[in-house]
Amino acid sequence: IPACHRFHTSVQCCQEAVKENDEGKTYEFQAETRMLLDIVAKSLYSEKEVFIRELISNASDAIEKARYLALQGKPLDSTEATMKIHITTDKYDKTLTIQDSGTGMTKEELVENLGTIARSGSKAFIKQLQEGGGGDPQNIIGQFGVGFYSAFMVAEKVEVYSKSRLPGSVGYCWSSDGCGRYTIEESTDVEPGTKIICHLKLSCREFADEQTVKGVIRKYSSFVGSPIEVNGEQANSIQPLWLMDPKEVSAEQHDEFYRYVSSSYDKPRFTLHYRTDAPIDLRCVLYIPEGKPGLFDLHQGAQGSVALYCRRVLIMNKAENVVPKWLRFLKGVVDSEDIPLNLSRELLQDSALIRKLRTVIQNRAIRFLYDKSRKEAESYSKFFGDYGIFIKEGILSSQEQVEKEEIAKLILYETSALPPTQKTTLPEYIGRMTADQRDIYYLAAPSRELAESSPYYESLKKRNVEVLFCYEPYDEVVFMQLRDFNSKKIVSVEKEMREDKDAV
Numbered sequence: 001i002p003a004c005h006r007f008h009t010s011v012q013c014c015q016e017a018v019k020e021n022d023e024g025k026t027y028e029f030q031a032e033t034r035m036l037l038d039i040v041a042k043s044l045y046s047e048k049e050v051f052i053r054e055l056i057s058n059a060s061d062a063i064e065k066a067r068y069l070a071l072q073g074k075p076l077d078s079t080e081a082t083m084k085i086h087i088t089t090d091k092y093d094k095t096l097t098i099q100d101s102g103t104g105m106t107k108e109e110l111v112e113n114l115g116t117i118a119r120s121g122s123k124a125f126i127k128q129l130q131e132g133g134g135g136d137p138q139n140i141i142g143q144f145g146v147g148f149y150s151a152f153m154v155a156e157k158v159e160v161y162s163k164s165r166l167p168g169s170v171g172y173c174w175s176s177d178g179c180g181r182y183t184i185e186e187s188t189d190v191e192p193g194t195k196i197i198c199h200l201k202l203s204c205r206e207f208a209d210e211q212t213v214k215g216v217i218r219k220y221s222s223f224v225g226s227p228i229e230v231n232g233e234q235a236n237s238i239q240p241l242w243l244m245d246p247k248e249v250s251a252e253q254h255d256e257f258y259r260y261v262s263s264s265y266d267k268p269r270f271t272l273h274y275r276t277d278a279p280i281d282l283r284c285v286l287y288i289p290e291g292k293p294g295l296f297d298l299h300q301g302a303q304g305s306v307a308l309y310c311r312r313v314l315i316m317n318k319a320e321n322v323v324p325k326w327l328r329f330l331k332g333v334v335d336s337e338d339i340p341l342n343l344s345r346e347l348l349q350d351s352a353l354i355r356k357l358r359t360v361i362q363n364r365a366i367r368f369l370y371d372k373s374r375k376e377a378e379s380y381s382k383f384f385g386d387y388g389i390f391i392k393e394g395i396l397s398s399q400e401q402v403e404k405e406e407i408a409k410l411i412l413y414e415t416s417a418l419p420p421t422q423k424t425t426l427p428e429y430i431g432r433m434t435a436d437q438r439d440i441y442y443l444a445a446p447s448r449e450l451a452e453s454s455p456y457y458e459s460l461k462k463r464n465v466e467v468l469f470c471y472e473p474y475d476e477v478v479f480m481q482l483r484d485f486n487s488k489k490i491v492s493v494e495k496e497m498r499e500d501k502d503a504v
């Protein structure tokens, strides 16, 4: 036991007051630690069920660590059998037990992993939390241990049996009711690793039901690295496609994964599978559906269907802010290690991290689609026919000219330079401009016939100047909003002619 616990002197003791009592030592949490743990246990999470995700994540990390140590040549029976997470439910005792054969905890770690919070400037963190700041408090709550405390959202008592795999370690039993006091004592016949028994509150007894637990695992932990068994039956199985090398993944695997993430029965029209580690760690698989968007999908408020993961663990299954609104037709998974694992819904809303993620994804999606418009003009044109409305919305809703022009690279229009139904992009129009032409011209008309017979068009035709045709009122608004592209003015032929006439 660290010195300060033995000789209880107010100056030295950094952590807990120690009171002797018959069944071993009872510790008190320091005030800050207790405040933070109360926040974690009461308000940090939007849904209580995430405690299962947190405990599984800690168990999985502990197994990963043990696997890593084994690779380092430390003596360890790293047979696959022990590398499982065993979950058992008992409806009669109202308990949920999660056991792992990971590295386990020493007595110090059992105490430290919760106590470190007090030392890592929790006052500032608590203030930030209480002010609801959108900051990224990755330092503390992403850390090992605090997620554990979410168990007290549903448990009136939690027992932790743990034995470290360090040679010569003995097993301990840590127990607490989550109200600031805990006991810790040596315990015999503890397996190496950690076993956590949650004695559920009466109001949370649903988590002693096997089907409920399996449902929560399927929702958040389908892709966790270690096999998870619930009452002896495997409960997670799906391969995290996004972590695989893009070249290794077959079209069939994408079809199956697409159906899983989009809970629909069609296939992906386009698949964007990529990873980057700068400016942020990001692995993602994004799909554009074969099917046309439904009226509901068009709806501004329609929830995106991109799920946000952190290290294979689901954080949010309809992460609205991860992709920009105009890309809400994308479906798939975004996984970033830079997201603190157990951030709640509220904290994720508009954090700087999410904004960075969104920008990276938007730029990559634009580049991907622009490539498609050049390499697969036919399928891109079909895509634009079905989804162009979203892209035009993107131009109208974006705040910066640079971003507007980036998105504008994706729009297709009919043009006087190509036969009817063939379309061009703005960059292609510019590629055909003659040296003396300064502006990009467009003409709004209800149809091609009317456009070509318009007097405005006649004069430009004579001067052999290319004119873009737009038949929807919406398109005209897009051009008026866009104003410039690639430092060329976008000019309506009508206005141009009127000014000339006025000028004459």
Ligand SMILES: Nc1nc(Cl)c2cnn(Cc3ccc(Br)cc3F)c2n1
Residues within 6 Å of the ligand: 058, 059, 062, 100, 102, 103, 104, 105, 109, 110, 111, 113, 114, 144, 145, 146, 148, 160, 174, 194, 196
């Ligand atoms: N499963 C597992 N395995 C390992 Cl190695 C660790 C390390 N920290 N934690 C979180 C934690 C921290 C303090 C207490 Br008390 C309990 C608890 F689960 C772990 N959980």
